[in-house]
Structure formats: C-alpha cells, structure tokens
Amino acid sequence: MQKIAMLGSGFIARFYAESIQGYRSRDKIVSIYSRRDESARKFATDYQVEHISTDMEQAIAHPEVTMVCIALPNNLHEAAVLLCCKHKKAVITTKPLGRNAEEAKRMLLAVEEAGIFNGYLEDLVYTPKFIKAYESVKQGALGRILWAKSRETHPGPHSEWFWNLEEAGGGCILDLGCHCVEITRTYIGKNIRPVEVMCWADTQVKPIEAEDHAIGLVKYENGAIAQFEVSWTFRGGLDLRDEVMGTEGTIWINNFMRTGFEMFTTGKGADYVAEKAESNSGWLFPVGDELNELGYNHMFMDMFNAIEKGTAPKESFYDGYVVNAILDAAYKSAKTKLWEPVQLDIWRGETGVTKASNLVEYDADHYLIKEEMTHFGTKKLILKNKHSGKIEERVI
Numbered sequence: 019m020q021k022i023a024m025l026g027s028g029f030i031a032r033f034y035a036e037s038i039q040g041y042r043s044r045d046k047i048v049s050i051y052s053r054r055d056e057s058a059r060k061f062a063t064d065y066q067v068e069h070i071s072t073d074m075e076q077a078i079a080h081p082e083v084t085m086v087c088i089a090l091p092n093n094l095h096e097a098a099v100l101l102c103c104k105h106k107k108a109v110i111t112t113k114p115l116g117r118n119a120e121e122a123k124r125m126l127l128a129v130e131e132a133g134i135f136n137g138y139l140e141d142l143v144y145t146p147k148f149i150k151a152y153e154s155v156k157q158g159a160l161g162r163i164l165w166a167k168s169r170e171t172h173p174g175p176h177s178e179w180f181w182n183l184e185e186a187g188g189g190c191i192l193d194l195g196c197h198c199v200e201i202t203r204t205y206i207g208k209n210i211r212p213v214e215v216m217c218w219a220d221t222q223v224k225p226i227e228a229e230d231h232a233i234g235l236v237k238y239e240n241g242a243i244a245q246f247e248v249s250w251t252f253r254g255g256l257d258l259r260d261e262v263m264g265t266e267g268t269i270w271i272n273n274f275m276r277t278g279f280e281m282f283t284t285g286k287g288a289d290y291v292a293e294k295a296e297s298n299s300g301w302l303f304p305v306g307d308e309l310n311e312l313g314y315n316h317m318f319m320d321m322f323n324a325i326e327k328g329t330a331p332k333e334s335f336y337d338g339y340v341v342n343a344i345l346d347a348a349y350k351s352a353k354t355k356l357w358e359p360v361q362l363d364i365w366r367g368e369t370g371v372t373k374a375s376n377l378v379e380y381d382a383d384h385y386l387i388k389e390e391m392t393h394f395g396t397k398k399l400i401l402k403n404k405h406s407g408k409i410e411e412r413v414i
C-alpha cells in the first residue's frame with residue numbers, strides 16, 4: 019500500500035486522486051500540499067486526506083508518506099523533485115518532466131543519485147486502447163514500424179500559468195507534444211535513438227508569446243518516422259488520435275471523441291460531458307470512464323506495482339528526459355526551419371542501428387515489389403530483376 023503526498027490540488031491532482039482512491043483502492047493520499055489553505059482543505063475534505071499543509075517540504079517529509087505525486091505547474095517540478103531527493107521519498111511526476119532537457123536531466127541525475135524510485139506519469143501510453151495496440155505491435159502484427167503519428171488538439175488549457183511562457187516553459191509543443199512524442203516513440207521502440215526533428219510552429223490565434231499550433235516530424239535511427247500534431251486552437255473538444263503503420267499492417271485509434279458513445283440532447287439537464295468538451299447540447303461524444311480511457315488507472319497500477327516489486331515502472335524520469343530532448347530539438351527547428359539533431363547527453367538504448375533492407379526476396383533473380391488480386395480475377399505480381407534492375411509484371 020502506498021501512502022501518497024499529493025503536491026497541488028488542481029485539475030490533474032483531482033484526476034489523479036479519483037484514479038488512486040476512487041475505486042476502493044488500497045493506496046491512499048495521506049498528505050496534501052496546496053499554496054492556499056482553503057484549497058488544501060477542500061481537497062482534503064473531498065478525498066479524506068489527513069494531513070494538510072501549505073508548506074511543500076512539510077507535506078513531502080511527513081513520516082507517513084511513502085511516495086510523492088507532483089501535480090504542480092511545470093516550473094515547480096524540479097524544486098519538488100529535489101525535496102523528494104532530500105527526504106528520500108519515492109517520486110512520481112506529471113508530464114512534462116521539465117521545461118527543457120537541461121531541467122529534466124538535472125532531475126534524472128538527482129533521483130538516481132538519491133537512489134529513489136522515480137516514475138513519469140505519461141498516462142497516454144497506459145490507455146486500454148494503447149496497451150492493446152502496443153501488444154499487437156510487439157507481437158509483430160504490423161511488421162516493421164515505419165510511421166507513427168499522434169495528434170492532441172483542444173481549445174487550450176484551463177489555468178493561467180499554462181499561458182505564461184516562463185512558468186509553462188513552452189506552448190502546445192511542450193504541453194501536448196510530450197504525450198505525442200512518447201506515444202510514437204513507444205510504438206517505434208524506446209531503445210531506438212531519435213536522431214533529428216523538423217517542426218513548424220506558429221501562434222495563429224491566441225495573444226501569447228508561445229506557439230498555439232505545431233506539427234513536427236521526428237526521425238529515428240532505424241529509419242522510422244514519427245509525427246506529432248498539436249494545437250491549443252482546435253475547436254470541438256479534445257481530439258486524441260493515433261496512427262501506426264508497419265510493413266504488415268496499420269492501427270488507427272481514436273481515444274476520446276469517437277469511442278462508440280454518441281448522444282443527442284437539447285441541453286435540458288446539461289452537465290459535464292468530457293474533458294474540454296465545448297458543448298453540452300446537440301450531438302455529443304461522452305466518454306464512459308475518463309479515468310480509465312485516459313490511462314490513469316493502468317498508469318498508477320504500474321507505478322505502485324513497480325515500487326512494491328522493486329522494479330522500474332514502464333515510464334521513468336529517463337523517458338521524461340528523452341521526451342524533453344526531442345521537444346527541445348522541435349523548438350529549435352521551428353526557429354531555424356532546419357532538421358535539428360536531438361541532443362541526448364544520456365542515451366541508454368541501442369547504438370549504431372541501421373535502416374532495415376527494403377529488398378524482399380522473391381526468387382534467385384527477382385525481388386518482390388507487390389502482388390495484387392484484381393477485380394477481373396487475375397493475380398498480378400510486380401517484380402524487380404536483380405541483375406538488370408528492370409521492373410517486370412507477371413500474371414499468375
């Protein structure tokens with residue numbers, strides 16, 4: 019059983035609290051830190067938390083606490099992590115790990131030096147659909163992964179600090195791109211090195227310094243390409259979609275707006291529909307169990323199981339650091355308009371991976387390009403002659 023100190027009592031802290039103890043779980047939040055006593059008390063009442071503090075260190079150091087969950091704005095993650103190191107408390111932190119790779123690297127090195135358990139709360143690689151899709155990818159159902167795309171767009175975040183470049187550390191690239199990068203990186207293989215990034219970013223709608231819309235490409239050492247599409251200017255709700263393409267197959271996932279649940283209402287008795295839904299009348303796309311659909315349940319289960327078994331969780335600070343390094347390159351590319359290398363001072367995956375061959379053996383003299391059954395009943399083969407290079411067609 020984990021006894022958790024929750025740092026922050028806002029949007030994500032409440033999602034986390036619902037997931038951690040909303041299902042008669044044995045893990046409990048025993049300590050809450052919030053800047054304002056009033057918010058800490060409200061959270062404590064809602065989630066039956068015993069210890070309340072407006073002092074972060076006190077909340078972390080409480081002797082009952084076995085694990086600290088960081089649910090604070092991005093600029094406060096590092097200070098909170100360092101306090102966990104000081105008090106040797108296991109730490110799990112929300113995304114993004116840092117505002118940039120330098121910050122993330124310092125956090126990674128600090129937790130490793132302190133020898134404390136560390137988990138990176140990237141919920142979107144724990145959604146039921148992702149878990150099932152990833153199993154298929156691992157078993158080879160899609161063959162060699164060539165392209166993975168992830169999109170997260172919505173009408174913009176819910177608190178003022180997200181819109182402040184200094185506090186948030188970036189705009190939608192950092193806020194939403196961190197999810198997309200980790201989703202696509204996992205499909206391609208977390209042991210494959212991301213090498214360079216090309217990114218377009220702009221501030222199209224909001225009166226802010228940061229970008230509110232971006233599209234990026236991340237090239238991996240094995241030749242696979244990842245794509246992210248992120249926006250704070252999208253209208254119509256929270257659009258979370260992923261696509262993976264391999265030599266043997268494809269997966270398309272719609273995580274949130276097309277879950278198979280469609281509803282019409284005139285608006286009578288209207289209530290909350292789903293995160294960032296912009297309307298509660300007309301045709302709606304409710305989400306059955308948001309905590310589960312967004313991966314929070316499986317994520318905390320992995321974190322708690324891992325610490326109790328003495329293993330690393332699926333997502334650790336190291337993963338958060340790699341994600342930050344990729345996003346740093348995206349920011350650089352958006353400025354230079356060039357492919358920018360991913361600067362990874364710490365790399366623990368494979369090295370020297372080369373692109374797989376694109377030559378499929380057909381017979382001693384030919385490579386296979388493709389075969390197709392036509393609508394007029396003949397099967398055609400397109401072959402390439404190994405010696406002459408000539409492309410040939412055969413009907414069989």
Ligand SMILES: NC(=O)c1ccc[n+]([C@@H]2O[C@H](COP(=O)([O-])OP(=O)(O)OC[C@H]3O[C@@H](n4cnc5c(N)ncnc54)[C@H](O)[C@@H]3O)[C@@H](O)[C@H]2O)c1
Pocket residue numbers: 026027028029030031052053057089090091092094112113114139140141176177178179193
């Ligand atoms: N799906 C996800 O994983 C997900 C979703 C939303 C937010 N987040 C992350 O969670 C973190 C918090 O975001 P949120 O949406 O809960 O924001 P929020 O504004 O709803 O809540 C932030 C909390 O931090 C407190 N806070 C704000 N400024 C502070 C300060 N200067 N000192 C101390 N406390 C302060 C607020 O009072 C509040 O309790 C961010 O890192 C964000 O990226 C993750």
